[in-house]
Amino acid sequence: MKSDIIIALIYIQIAKGGIMEYKVILEPCVEDEGYIAHCPALPGCFSQGDTKKEAIENIKEAIMAYLESLEKDNLPIPKDVKAEILPVKVPIYA
Numbered sequence: 137m138k139s140d141i142i143i144a145l146i147y148i149q150i151a152k153g154g155i156m157e158y159k160v161i162l163e164p165c166v167e168d169e170g171y172i173a174h175c176p177a178l179p180g181c182f183s184q185g186d187t188k189k190e191a192i193e194n195i196k197e198a199i200m201a202y203l204e205s206l207e208k209d210n211l212p213i214p215k216d217v218k219a220e221i222l223p224v225k226v227p228i229y230a
Contacts, residue, residue, distance in 0.1 A: 156203070159219045160195050162188060177217045178202050 162173045171188055173195035175181040183198040185191030206213055 156213065156216070158199060158216050160192070160199075161219065161221075162191055162195075175199055175202075176219045177214050 158175050158177050160173050160175050162171055164170075165172050165184060170184055170186045171191035172182065172184050173191045174183075175195065175198075178199060181195070181198050181202045183191065183194035185194045203213055
């Protein structure tokens with residue numbers, strides 16, 4: 137089965153002047169014809185878009201808002217995680 141999931145690298149400039157790099161996972165939305173994006177390093181950081189380009193731009197905004205919130209609360213900025221997409225076989229019971 138061909139996978140339509142894409143891992144993209146996102147570069148985010150944080151308020152302190154540094155640039156962070158995060159992997160995001162982009163996949164087709166089951167309910168409509170758009171795309172869903174999320175950042176595994178930032179739990180709960182999701183976005184979507186009608187096109188891949190729009191979904192990537194929207195997840196960049198979501199990541200920046202997430203990081204701004206952490207900075208405001210004086211919490212550490214998480215580093216990227218090593219994300220892999222691997223096939224897993226499971227039995228199907230009928």
